[in-house]
Amino acid sequence: MEINLAQCFIAVDDHDKALAFYRDVLGLEVRNDVGFEGMRWVTVGSPTQPGVEIVLEPPLADPNATESDRQAMAELMAKGHLRGVIFRTDDVDALFERIRAAGGDVLQEPMDQPYGVRDCAFRDPAGNMIRFNQPS
Numbered sequence: 001m002e003i004n005l006a007q008c009f010i011a012v013d014d015h016d017k018a019l020a021f022y023r024d025v026l027g028l029e030v031r032n033d034v035g036f037e038g039m040r041w042v043t044v045g046s047p048t049q050p051g052v053e054i055v056l057e058p059p060l061a062d063p064n065a066t067e068s069d070r071q072a073m074a075e076l077m078a079k080g081h082l083r084g085v086i087f088r089t090d091d092v093d094a095l096f097e098r099i100r101a102a103g104g105d106v107l108q109e110p111m112d113q114p115y116g117v118r119d120c121a122f123r124d125p126a127g128n129m130i131r132f133n134q135p136s
Contacts, residue, residue, distance in 0.1 A: 017125035084128035092134035
C-alpha cells in the first residue's frame with residue numbers, strides 16, 4: 001500500500017499578495033482558484049511535483065466559524081504563529097538571493113545546520129514562516 005502527500009495548507013489573508021510571492025517569486029504554478037461563500041482557495045504547486053499541491057486558504061476556512069474564532073486566527077497569523085512549509089532546493093543560496101532581491105522578509109540567511117541541511121527562512125506576505133533547505 002502506498003501513501004503519498006497530496007495537499008498541505010497555508011493560511012493567507014490576501015490571496016493576491018500570496019500569489020505574488022508563491023507564483024511570481026517562487027515560480028510555483030497556479031493549479032486551481034476557487035471561491036465559495038465569500039472565501040477563496042488557490043492551489044499552487046511545483047512543476048516538478050505534479051502530485052503535491054499547496055492550498056492557500058483563508059485563516060479559518062470554515063463558513064460556520066464564529067467571528068471571534070476568525071478574529072483569533074487572524075491574530076495568530078499576524079503574530080506569525082501559524083506554520084508554513086519547508087521546501088527543498090538544489091541551490092539554497094541562489095534561491096535566497098532571488099527571494100531577497102524580490103523584497104522577501106528574511107528571517108534567516110543561508111546557514112549549515114547540524115541536522116544535515118543548509119537552509120534559510122522567510123516570512124510570506126501573511127507572516128507564515130517558509131523555510132528552504134538543501135541537503136548536505
